[in-house]
Amino acid sequence: MKILVCVSNVPDTTTKITFTDNNTQFNTNGVQFILNPYDEIALSRAIELTDGGKVTVTVINVGEVSTEATIRKALAIGATDAVRINAKPHDAWYVAYQIAQYVKANPFDxxxxxxxxxDYNGSKVAGMLGExxxxxxxxxxxxxxVSESSATVEREIEGGKEILTIPFPFVAGAAEGxxxxxxxxxxxxMSARTKPLIxxxxxEVKTFSEIVSYETLSIRGQxxxxxxxxxxxxxxxxxxEARVI
Ligand SMILES: Cc1cc2nc3c(=O)[nH]c(=O)nc-3n(C[C@H](O)[C@H](O)[C@H](O)COP(=O)(O)OP(=O)(O)OC[C@H]3O[C@@H](n4cnc5c(N)ncnc54)[C@H](O)[C@@H]3O)c2cc1C
Known part of the structure; x- marks a missing residue:
């Protein structure tokens, strides 16, 4: 079985968020970037499924060369190999499109x-990839x-759980648990240094979004x-005082 784990390079949660260029660009100066925590969970499960070498786990990132430290961390955690699509990710559509084209040429289960x-909390890439x-x-x-030809996944729904069996191949977004x-x-x-990173x-892809302006939350009143x-x-x-009723 071949598993692909999509990994994003995100600012550490303790980052103080500021903007430049008239509030249209996120200021990356001095920002520590990390492997997105939910991707770490997805990757950890994928590695658990590598049963005596029968399963390979590839990580993929759409990002510039600066994301390679994060990709190497994913390799250090246990991924077999890595792919970096060499681009500044513009938005979820751009990311999903680039990954989808790679997967069309290199299928995964x-x-x-x-x-x-x-960072952007879009929850969009998995759905777009499926489409x-x-x-x-x-x-x-x-x-x-997972079993031979399908997987069983559990989701939390209002007041209970939903259990689904899905035949391979499919896309899933992993959460806590x-x-x-x-x-x-x-x-x-040590081994991450020499694992393949292509x-x-x-x-070329048409982009549909443009940042008009970012705004941080105003400081809360007393x-x-x-x-x-x-x-x-x-x-x-x-x-x-609150004038809500
Ligand atoms: C308008 C806009 C402008 C942006 N501009 C920049 C920019 O200039 N520079 C920059 O570095 N980022 C930029 N980003 C962030 C980057 O494009 C995000 O990776 C992308 O938007 C996905 O964010 P999301 O919150 O929709 O992802 P979600 O859909 O919430 O992500 C879900 C999952 O998709 C996967 N994923 C997300 N991003 C990537 C990725 N890049 N590579 C591989 N897998 C991924 C991960 O598994 C992640 O857990 C921008 C985002 C937006 C919305």
């Missing part, structure tokens, strides 16, 4: 993404087990605490 990237590749696509899976993220060991870090040039049994005061404040 299972394509895993994270449930979302923690572009004409494959089933399932979002926010919490469990993944699919696996515990693996930490690379020294052997993994660089593919992107294809909080007023009301005693739990003082409903009258709460109602009064909601009416006279």
């Amino acid at each position: 299972l394509i895993l993404t994270g449930r979302e990237s923690i 572009l590749l004409d494959l089933p696509s399932v979002s926010i899976i919490k469990k993944l087990d 699919v696996a515990e993220p693996k930490i690379p060991n020294m052997r993994g870090i 660089v593919v040039e992107p294809l 909080v007023k605490l009301v005693a739990a049994d003082d409903t009258a005061k709460l109602v009064e404040l909601l009416h006279t």
Whole structure:
């Protein structure tokens, strides 16, 4: 079985977000980039499925050369090899299109993404990949087990669980619960240096989105605490100060 795990290179969650160029560009100066945590979960499960060499796990990233540290981390965690599509990812459509074209030429049985990237939080790439590749696509899976020709995935739904059996090939977006993220060991870090990382040039594709402007959240006002049994005061404040009722 051949598994492809899509990995994105995202700012560390502690990053202080600022913008440049009249608030149209994210300021990457001094920003520490990491492997998207949900992709780490997807990758960890894929590696768990590598049964005595019968399964290969390829990681793919659409990004510039600066993302190679993140790709090497994925190789250190245990991926077999890696592909970098050499482009600045413009938006989810661009990312999905480039990956889909690669997969059309190099088919995989299972394509895993994270449930979302923690930078733009679009949750779009997996669905778009399914559409572009004409494959089933399932979002926010919490469990993944595989058999010879199909997989069983579990999703949380309102008030319960949904269990689906899906024939290969398909696309799935992994969330918490699919696996515990693996930490690379020294052997993994050493071997990652020599594992294959191929660089593919992107294809021309029409872009549909443009950043008009970014805005950070305004600083929250002071909080007023009301005693739990003082409903009258709460109602009064909601009416006279918050003006929501
Ligand atoms: C308008 C716009 C402008 C952007 N401009 C830039 C830019 O200038 N420079 C820049 O570096 N980024 C840029 N990005 C971010 C980059 O394009 C994102 O990777 C892409 O938009 C996907 O984000 P998403 O939140 O929709 O992904 P989601 O759909 O939330 O991601 C789900 C999963 O898709 C996979 N995935 C996402 N991105 C990638 C990737 N790049 N390679 C491989 N797999 C991936 C991962 O498995 C991820 O968990 C931009 C994004 C937007 C929306």
